[in-house]
Structures are given as structure tokens and as C-alpha cells.
Amino acid sequence: MLKMTANILRTLFSKKPTRLYPIEVRTPFEIARGKLVNEIENCNFCSICALKCPSQCISVDKKAATWTCDPFACVYCGICVEACPFKCLHQEQAQRRPAYERQILLKKGLPH
């Protein structure tokens, strides 16, 4: 009957395992796959990211020099980052914050 008592006492006098999210946020891990960022000035609009993406969340228009990403369809797998031949894509450590409305990420660069 009293087998849990020792655990309860230990928990009572130890540090809280929870935190007051979102006021208190844990430092992200070094290789955490978070928000996808495209440094558009280095982008060649080659469309490899769009072709490799398993969730088809990226679309590229070479003529108009636009790179569009639907962050709500992105699954944060990092395939596009690994596939990018110009290394203009990277993922930040922090996750995208929740939003009230669906947003489309549109970046416009210079046509090549």
C-alpha cells in the first residue's frame, strides 16, 4: 500500500519537472529541426527542394524568381536542407510559433 510513498516524498522535495510554457522555454538542442529559412539571395531557383519535399509544401517559379513555402504543410524533416545544392536553405533551432491564420511564406529574388 505504501510502496509509492518514497516516490511521492522524493518528488515533493525535488525540482519541478514541468515549466511554465510559453513564458519559460527550454533552450533548443543544437541540431533541432525548426523553422525553415531560405536565404533568397543565394537561391538559384533550381526546384530541387520542391521536387524532394515529401509533403509538397515548397513551390518554385524560376521565371518569376519566387520561392513559396507553406509552413503549415511542412513536416520539418530537413530533406530540402540536405538536398539544396547552393546551401541557401537552413533550419533554425526554434520551432515556428502557433498562428491564428494560415500564412504562406513567399520570397522573391532576382531572376537569373
Added chain:
Amino acid sequence: MLKTVIPFGPQHPVFPEPIHLTLTVEDEIIKQALPALGFVHRGLETLVDKSDFHQMVQVVERVCGICSMIHAMCYCQAIEEIMAIQVPQRARYLRVIWSELSRIHSHLLWLGLFADSFGFENLFMQFWKIREKVMDIHEATTGNRVIVSVNAVGGVRRDMSSEQLQWIQSQLANVKQEVARLGPTLLEDYTIKKRTVGKGIVSRDKAYELGLVGPTLRASGIAQDVRMLGYAAFNELDFEPVLGTDGDCYARSKVRFQEVFQSIDLIGQAIRKIPGGEVQVTVKGRPEGETVTRVEQPRGELLYYIKADGSKNLDRLRIRTPTFANIPALVTMLPGHWLSDVPVIVLSIDPCISCTER
């Protein structure tokens, strides 16, 4: 005595996922139980028509959140078998480490849910608190917390440094200590034993006849573990399947509890033996042929059938998940028990409905 039919689920506080049971009861004693499925079918197998065989890795990861890494590993092993790809030895060991981490966090999640099914909220929170440490290891080594997205055809996408491997060992020593502290409560507490011992018994012969898999089968005393086939690097590691004898809810919880320690030990062995070298080989060409691969998921044997016709899309993908094999056990376990024992007995097979319906 008048018969009453009680619909149990699909929305029920005790079920993490939707499964419907039509229970025929006589004076609160169950006479018949009929399961019904189909609430979370997503048609993931048909996505082979749309996604190419590399992109399907990310699709099959989403068959199940808890064992996503093992689904992807099974799929990649199947494609590697068709294309005769030699996966680097280091990648095989890393697959063992991540798949055993999945097993630990799945079993800790289940132990918590099982405690919740008989109303032991405190024990539920204790197990889930420990599970967070394993999730942190996932995030620190793969970049993602749940759907780790670390497998690729031809190896793994992330490598671990020796510091990270040491850190994993120290974290898991901590996990082992904390889980061991909860052992006496789960396995010796009078109230818990009252709810689990002798409930939902499946005899050894019946378990064999029904074709059960995983801990549900091992708790009935049959030493069947697909890891013994030696996929990934399991052929170089030393382990024996954890066995129970009684085949009741208590035996099933004990088998899973001990498997947590077994997985921690396997990760320790893998870390000691891991060789250096590459973790991924470049894959060229397209698969052509068909194969069946089996791996051991936390819930039991997982089977993938793949048929490829040489194009970038696969011809056919068929997944058989462990819960599909274990649901027939429910039909035989439930009759004769009180209605109040239904949550405990249903959870004792560790049902994963999103896996089953895909």
C-alpha cells in the same frame, strides 16, 4: 438474465485512440465483445502512387507516431533488400540505438496509460516524466522529438559523436534508476495486483493459435521476438526475449516493464560495439522486385510487403501492424470479466489504432 448491449468507444476517456467495442453484458459480466475499426483510416498505403520511393520514408514514418523510426527502418530495409544495397555497419548500429530508444519511450508511455486505466494517476505521471528524458535524447540526436525522420534508403541521416553516445549512456543510467524505483509499485502493490492478476488470461496454446505477436505473446510464455532474426545489428548483440508465464494483464505489464531494462542494456551494448565509418551510402537507380521484411516493434512483429516495378513509384505497399494481429485476443480475453475490467484488459494488448488502420 436480460442481455444488454453497451457501445464502448470510439470516444472513451481511457482510449488514446478510437476503437469501438460492442459489449454484450449480462449483469455486468461480459458475454461477447465485438471490435469495430475504421475511424482513423488515412489511406497511407495508396500514397505510393503519388510519392516516390525516397519520399515514402517520410510517409511511412507517419503511420504511427510512437514507433515512427521502426516503420521507416522496416521500409528502408525492404528497399535496401530489393536494390541489394550494403548499409554501412555504423548505420546499422545507429538504427539499433534509435529503435531501442523508441521501444523504451513506447513502453514508458504504455506503462503510464496502463496505470491510468485503473485510475493510478500518480504512477501515470511518474512514467511520463521519465519518458521525457528519452524524448530529449531523440531531439538531441536526431533533431526531432517524436517523428525523428532519421532513416533514409541506404543508411541513416544523422551521425552521433562519441560525446553524444556517452551522454546517452549517462541519461539512460538515470532512466534505468528512476524506472526501477517504480517497479515495486507496479509489480507488488496490492491494489494494482487486484486489478491485473488473473484478468484477460490467454493460455500459451490459445496465444499460438490466435497468432499473437510481441509482448502479448511473450507474456503467454512463447519466446518469439523478431529481433532474434538479427536484422540491423541485432545479430551482434547478446539478448534473450523477456518471457512471462501466466498470460494475464499482470504478466503483460511485467514483460513490458522488463523490456525497458532490456532495451537500455541493448543500447549500452551497441554503444560499446559501434564501429566508425560512414553512415549512409549513395543510392542510384530504382527498385525492381518484391520483398517482405519483418522487424520487432514495441507492440510486436511489423511486416512490410513491397512490390516495385522499376519506376520511381512503388507498385504496391502493404503494412501489417502488430495490433492487427493482437485484436483477436481481445475477443477471447473479454468474455467472463466485469465491465469495469474492460479498460485494463483492452489496454493490456497496447492497442495502436492509427497503425492498424494506416
